[in-house]
Every structure is written in structure tokens, then in C-alpha cells.
Amino acid sequence: MALAVLNPQVKSSLSGSAFFDRGSIEEQGTPPPLRSYLCLTIFTCFCPAYPVNIVALIFTIMSRNSYYQGDYEGSRRLGRNALYVAIASIIIGLVIIATTCIVHFTTMDF
Template sequence: MALGVLNPPMKSSPRESECLDSSSTEEPEPEPGPPLKSYLLLSMFTCLCPAYPVNIVALVFSLMSRSSYYNGDYDGSLRLGKNALYVAIASIIIGLLIIAIICVLHFTPMYH
């Protein structure tokens, strides 16, 4: 038997040729966005401070900033990252004040 009988030549449909043609054209790669500044590590560090409602807000802003960045909203990511930074700094200051007040109250002798 001849090979042509066993394996008849396959005709490609117009759809297959369109797919092949479209895959051969290269689309330009999108430009990379600005660097990610979500301050996630700082926000996670502030979770060790005793200012719990404030440091959780910093962590939420940081996570929202990362989400906006990966969705392509670079301006929103930058804005939320700055908010995360400011709230994290406020959390550290509040935490240090709480620690200082507790130390003063604990080590001050009580006179009656």
C-alpha cells in the first residue's frame, strides 16, 4: 500500500491558518511599571507593636497597595503605599508611647 492511502494529506481549515498567522505576529511587551512600594515588611513589623487597631489598618493598606499594583493601577498603588507608610509610622510611635507609659507606671514606686 502506498503511504498516501494510509495517511492522506491533511487540509488545514481557515481557522487553523488564522491561528498560526496570529501567533507568528509578535505583540510588543508592555512597559514595566514603577517599582512596587507597598511597605509590606514595615506593616508586618508594626503588628508587633501594642497599637493593634492602627497597625492592622497599615497592613490592610499595604495589601491593598500590592493588589492595585498587580492589577495595573500604579497611581492607586502609590497612594495606598504612602498611606500604609504613614499609618505604620504612626503605629510605631503609638506603640512606643504605650510601652513608655507602661514602663513608667510599672517602675515608679507607689507612695501612700
């Protein structure tokens, strides 16, 4: 008897459709994949270009924070910056290592 008293608006609110808009979640889709290059920036921390390594790591952390806050475009931009700085760090590190080896082996007395 009590079910006959309920009108359709109450039924829809009890099912949750009036409070929770399911259409907006389905329209959003899945978020893009996270591209923060964390493994690469951790690897660059072993290169001898220390200030540049730290900058790449900070860009990676900022990219991950932006992604988890829902700013996917900002996350992608910061991740790309982290990639470029990490590559620059690797190149600078290789140049430092090569220069050190050249100077060391050319100044040795046999």
C-alpha cells in the same frame, strides 16, 4: 510552490504581528517598583497599638492588589498610606511602652 501562493498579509498574520501588537508593550516599558512596605507593616504588628497595625496591614494588602491589577498610581498612593499608618503605629506603640514603664517604675515600693 505553496509559498509563492501566500500573500504578505497572510505571512504577517502567521508571524503573529497582526494579532499581537508588540509596539504597545515596548511603549509601556517596565512597571514602577512595588512600594507596599509589607515588612514594615508586619513589624508593626508586634507594637501594642493593635487597631492601627491592622489598618496598616490592610493598606499594604490593598496596595499589592492594585499593583498586580496594573493600577500603579493607586498602588503607590496606598503604599504611601500604609507607610504613614505604620509609622504612626510605631510611634503610638513606643508611647504606650514608655507610659507603661513610667507608671510601673514610679509606683513600685522599694
